[in-house]
Amino acid sequence: xxxxxxxxxxxxxxxxxxxxxxxxxxxxxxxxxxxxxxxxxxxxxxxxxxxxxxxxxxxxxxxxxxxxxxxxxxxxxxxxxxxxxxxxxxxxxxxxxxxxxxxxxxxxxxxxxxxxxxxxxxxxxxxxxxxxxxxxxxxxxxxxxxxxxxxxxxxxxxxxxxxxxxxxxxxxxxxxxxxxxxxxxxxxxxxxxxxxxxxxxxxxxxxxxxxxxxxxxxxxxxxxxxxxxxxxxxxxxxxxxxxxxxxxxxxxxxxxxxxxxxxxxxxxxxxxxxxxxxxxxxxxxxxxxxxxxxxxxxxxxxxxxxxxxxxxxxxxxxxxxxxxxxxxxxxxxxxxxxxxxxxxxxxxxxxxxxxxxxxxxxxxxxxxxxxxxxxxxxxxxxxxxxxxxxxxxxxxxxxxxxxxxxxxxxxxxxxxxxxxxxxxxxxxxxx
Amino acid sequence: xxxxxxxxxxxxxxxxxxxxxxxxxxxxxxxxxxxxxxxxxxxxxxxxxxxxxxxxxxxxxxxxxxxxxxxxxxxxxxxxxxxxxxxxxxxxxxxxxxxxxxxxxxxxxxxxxxxxxxxxxxxxxxxxxxxxxxxxxxxxxxxxxxxxxxxxxxxxxxxxxxxxxxxxxxxxxxxxxxxxxxxxxxxxxxxx
Numbered sequence: 039x040x041x042x043x044x045x046x047x048x049x050x051x052x053x054x055x056x057x058x059x060x061x062x063x064x065x066x067x068x069x070x071x072x073x074x075x076x077x078x079x080x081x082x083x084x085x086x087x088x089x090x091x092x093x094x095x096x097x098x099x100x101x102x103x104x105x106x107x108x109x110x111x112x113x114x115x116x117x118x119x120x121x122x123x124x125x126x127x128x129x130x131x132x133x134x135x136x137x138x139x140x141x142x143x144x145x146x147x148x149x150x151x152x153x154x155x156x157x158x159x160x161x162x163x164x165x166x167x168x169x170x171x172x173x174x175x176x177x178x179x180x181x182x183x184x185x186x187x188x189x190x191x192x193x194x195x196x197x198x199x200x201x202x203x204x205x206x207x208x209x210x211x212x213x214x215x216x217x218x219x220x221x222x223x224x225x226x227x228x229x230x231x232x233x234x235x236x237x238x239x240x241x242x243x244x245x246x247x248x249x250x251x252x253x254x255x256x257x258x259x260x261x262x263x264x265x266x267x268x269x270x271x272x273x274x275x276x277x278x279x280x281x282x283x284x285x286x287x288x289x290x291x292x293x294x295x296x297x298x299x300x301x302x303x304x305x306x307x308x309x310x311x312x313x314x315x316x317x318x319x320x321x322x323x324x325x326x327x328x329x330x331x332x333x334x335x336x337x338x339x340x341x342x343x344x345x346x347x348x349x350x351x352x353x354x355x356x357x358x359x360x361x362x363x364x365x366x367x368x369x370x371x372x373x374x375x376x377x378x379x380x381x382x383x384x385x386x387x388x389x390x391x392x393x394x395x396x397x398x399x400x401x402x403x404x405x406x407x408x409x410x411x412x413x414x415x416x417x418x419x420x421x422x423x424x425x426x427x428x429x430x431x432x433x434x435x436x437x438x439x440x441x442x443x444x445x446x447x448x449x450x451x452x453x454x455x456x457x458x459x460x461x462x463x464x465x466x467x468x469x
Numbered sequence: 470x471x472x473x474x475x476x477x478x479x480x481x482x483x484x485x486x487x488x489x490x491x492x493x494x495x496x497x498x499x500x501x502x503x504x505x506x507x508x509x510x511x512x513x514x515x516x517x518x519x520x521x522x523x524x525x526x527x528x529x530x531x532x533x534x535x536x537x538x539x540x541x542x543x544x545x546x547x548x549x550x551x552x553x554x555x556x557x558x559x560x561x562x563x564x565x566x567x568x569x570x571x572x573x574x575x576x577x578x579x580x581x582x583x584x585x586x587x588x589x590x591x592x593x594x595x596x597x598x599x600x601x602x603x604x605x606x607x608x609x610x611x612x613x614x615x616x617x618x619x620x621x622x623x624x625x626x627x628x629x630x631x632x633x634x635x636x637x638x639x640x641x642x643x644x645x646x647x648x649x650x651x652x653x654x655x656x657x658x659x660x661x
Contacts (some may be wrong), residue, residue, distance in 0.1 A: 122626070122627070184600065247601055250602050254606055255606070256580075256606065257600065257602060257603065315606065315609065315610065315613065379631075379634055383630050387633070391642060394638060395638055
C-alpha cells in the first residue's frame, strides 16, 4: 500500500495543489500585466517620485500581484511543512486569494485612472486578503518555538504587513480628504515597510529553508538567523521611524544597519552554497544570485535618497533596485524552481510514480526570462540615471518579453503536468 | 558513508518503540565527571529516582555503562544503548518495569545528525528530530553516496513530501510505509 493511503497524520499538512498554484498562476499573469503597464507608462518613469498614474499601477501589480501573491502561495505551502504545525483551514487560504486578487486588480486600476471607487474598493479587498493571510501565518507561528531563525524573520514580515497595510489605507483615504500632514513621508515609509519589511523578511526567512533544500545543503544555523533578524528589526525600526519622522539621518542609519543585516544573511547563504551536495546549480539560481547582488545596491540607493542626494534619480532608482532588482528577481527565480517542484511532489502524493522535474522544465523560455529580466532592469537603471525615455521604454520592452517568456514556461509546464496526470489516471503506466 | 561499515545488533532488531519519546529528553552527560576522576553513580541514581513510571533518563558516557544498566534494570528500567562515536555512548532508560531491559546498537552518525544502522531488512536511517531540510539531506546523502544500496528504511516524523521529487529524479521511490507513534517508517527502493 502506498503512503498516502494511511498517512493522514503526516500528509494533512500538504495543501491541495489548487491552493498554492492559484497564487502562482495569478502571479505569473500579474507579472506580465505589471511589465505591460510599466511599458505603457515608461514615459513617466524618469524622475518619478510618487503619485497616481501608470508607474504606480505597474509598481503595485508587481509588488502586490507578483511578490505578495507568490509569497502568500509559498507561505501557505511551505510554512506548515517547515514549522510542522497546521497553518489553517483550506477554505481560509482560498478566501484570502478571492479577496486579494480582485483587490489588486481593482486597486491597480484605481492607481492608473484615479477612480475613487476603485481605489477604495481595491484597497479594502486587498487589505482584507492580506489581513487574513497575516492572521493565518501569525497563528501558525505562535505554535512554534523551534526554528527561531526562520520564524523571527516571518514575524517581522507579519508586523510590517500590518503597519504597511494601515499606512496604505491612510494614503488612499488621504487622496480624498487630505488627512496626512506629510504624504511623501508616509508613502516612503509604506514603501520601505513593504519592500524590506514584508517581502524582504519573508524572502530572508524562507531563504533559510528553501535555498538549502534546493541546493541540498545544511540549513542556516539558528544563531545566525536570529542575528540577522535582530539587525533587520533594528534597521526597519530606524529606517521606518526616520522616514516617518522626516529624519533623513535616522533613515540613513537604518540603511547602514540594514547593510549589516544583509552581510550576515549573504555570508550565511554563501556558506550554504559552499557546503552543498548538488554541485550544478540549476538555471533558477541565476536570478537568485542576481537578486543577492542587487540587494545591497538597493540599500545604498536608499541611503543616498535618505541623505537627499539627487532625489530625482535616487528615488526611482531605489524603487527599481528594491522591487524589480532584488525582490522580483528572487521571487521569479524561486517560482522557476518551486512550481515544477511542487507539481512533481503533488503528482506523487497520492500514489504512483511522480512526474519528473526534468520532464516538466523547458529550459529555453527560462533562459529568455532571465535575459529579458536582467536586461530590462539594467536598461531601466541606465534610463533613470540618464533621464532617457527611449532607454526606459527599451528596458520595459525587454522586461515584458522576459515576463511573457516566463508565462510560456508556466503554460507548458502545466500542460505537461496535466498530460502526465491524465495518462496516469487512465491506468497507462507513464513513461 | 557506507552501510557495510555499520555493525549489526546481534540480538533484537532495531530500536525499541519507546525510543521516539525519549529523543526529546535532556541528556545527562557524565563524561566530564568521569574525566575529572569523579564517580557519577550517586548523581545517576538520584536522577533515576526522580523518574516516574513511563518516564525517561538519557545518559551520555564514554563507554557502555553495563553495570549501571544492570543496576537500573533491577529498579525497573529498560535501556537502549547506542555507540555514537569513539568514547561516546548514549544510553536511553525507560521506566517500564524493565520489560525489555538491554538492547544495544552500534550506529553511525551522519553529518546532519541522522543515525544509521543495519537490521535484517537492510540499512536504516533515523532522521527524527532533525530540522528541515536536514532529514532530506541525510537521506539523499545515503542514496547518493552508498555504493550498492538498493533499499533503505527511513524513520521519520512524517511523510516527507518534499523528498518525493528528489527520489524520483534518482530512480528511487517509496514502496511501503507504516505509521506508529512518532515513528513513520518508509521503505525506499531503487528502480522498482
